[in-house]
Amino acid sequence: xxxxxxxxxxxxxxxxxxxxxxxxxxxxxLSRLPRIGFKGNGTTKWLSSKVSAVPDxxxxxIALSDGALIARLGKEEYLVLxxxxxxxxxxxxxxxxxxADDARGERRIGYPLPRxxxxxxxxxxGRCIAQMMAKICGVDLRSERLLQxxxxxxxxxxxxxxxxxxxxNDPYGLHMLTDFASADYLWDVLQDAxxxxxxxxxxxxxxxx
Numbered sequence: 001x002x003x004x005x006x007x008x009x010x011x012x013x014x015x016x017x018x019x020x021x022x023x024x025x026x027x028x029x030l031s032r033l034p035r036i037g038f039k040g041n042g043t044t045k046w047l048s049s050k051v052s053a054v055p056d057x058x059x060x061x062i063a064l065s066d067g068a069l070i071a072r073l074g075k076e077e078y079l080v081l082x083x084x085x086x087x088x089x090x091x092x093x094x095x096x097x098x099x100a101d102d103a104r105g106e107r108r109i110g111y112p113l114p115r116x117x118x119x120x121x122x123x124x125x126g127r128c129i130a131q132m133m134a135k136i137c138g139v140d141l142r143s144e145r146l147l148q149x150x151x152x153x154x155x156x157x158x159x160x161x162x163x164x165x166x167x168x169n170d171p172y173g174l175h176m177l178t179d180f181a182s183a184d185y186l187w188d189v190l191q192d193a194x195x196x197x198x199x200x201x202x203x204x205x206x207x208x209x
Contacts, residue, residue, distance in 0.1 A: 005032035008120050015074065017204040023171065024128040025199025027190055030084050030121040034091040035177075037115045038098070039077040042108030046092035047078055050097055051090075054078065059151040063167050066090065069175070071151050071164050076110060079162065081175060091116075119162075119177045120186070128197040129172050135193050139163075143172055157189040 009029045020026055028033070038047055042097070047070075048054050053183075054070055055062050061071035065102065067083025068090040082088050101109050130141045136157040139146075152163040159182045166173030178186055194200045 008180045009187055010075060012136070012184075012187055013203045017202075019078050020194070020200045021198035023126050023199075025124065025126045025132050025194040027194065027199070028084075028125070029124045029176075029201070029203065032122050033082060033084060033121065035079070035081050035115045035119070035121055036091040036095055037073075037077065037079045037113030038094075038110050039074075039113055040110035041076060043076040043078060043110030045102070046106075046109040047094075047178040048096075050094055055149075059153070061070075061149045061151055061164050062089070063149075067169075069164065071162070073151065073153065073162065079115060079177070081121070081164075082158070090091045102127070115177070118180060120180055121141050122176045122178075122186075122190075123172045124176060125166075126197075126199060128199065129174055132193050132197055133174075136189060137161075137163075141165075141174065143169065157186065159186060182201055 007029050008031060013029065044054060051070060052064055053062055055072035058072050058074050061069050062071055066086060066088045067086045069081040073079055080091055080094060082090050095112055098109065098112050130143065133141045134136040137139040137151050137154060139154050146165045148165055148167050149167065150165050154161060154163060159178050164175040191200055
C-alpha cells in the first residue's frame with residue numbers, strides 16, 4: 001500500500017517557492033508525507049498493542065513520543081500522521097505489522113485504509129487561522145472552543161474534512177485532511193480566504209521534489 005508519488009497540489013507548487021506576507025495564516029502542503037488509517041472490528045485492541053497509547057474516545061488525538069499523531073475518528077477507526085519535522089516510520093511500521101499479522105491469520109485486527117492515496121493533508125498555522133476558517137466552515141475553531149488534540153469531522157467550503165487541532169498553543173495549528181478530488185477547488189478557496197489576512201500557501205523548492 002504505497003503512497004502516491006506526488007501531492008494533488010503539486011502542479012500549484014511552482015517556481016522557487018512562496019512565502020506569505022506575514023505569519024497570520026501559513027498553509028503548508030504535507031500531502032507528500034505518509035499517512036495511514038485503520039478501521040473495523042478489533043482495530044482498537046490491535047493498534048493499542050502496537051503503539052504506546054491511543055485516544056480513549058472518538059474525536060480525540062494524542063501525540064506519541066516521536067511526535068506522530070494518533071487520531072480516533074470513530075469507535076473502531078483511527079488516522080495516523082507522522083511528525084512532519086521528524087524522521088520516523090510509524091506509518092510504514094504499522095502497515096508492515098498489520099500485513100504480518102494478517103499473513104499469520106490473525107483475526108479481529110481491522111483493516112488498513114490507504115489515506116495517502118485518498119486524502120490530501122494540509123497544515124494551517126498562525127494567529128488568524130480560526131478567523132479565516134470561520135469564513136468557510138460552520139464550526140467554531142477558536143482556541144478556547146477547539147482544544148488541543150480535539151478532532152472535528154465537518155464540512156469546509158462544501159467539502160468533507162477532518163480537522164485536528166495541534167498539540168501546541170503558540171502558534172495555533174490545524175491539520176486538515178480532505179479527498180484528493182477536491183484539491184484544486186480547496187486550493188482556490190483557501191488562497192482566497194487567507195488573502196484578507198495577508199497569508200496563504202507557503203513552500204520551498206525542496207517541497208517540489
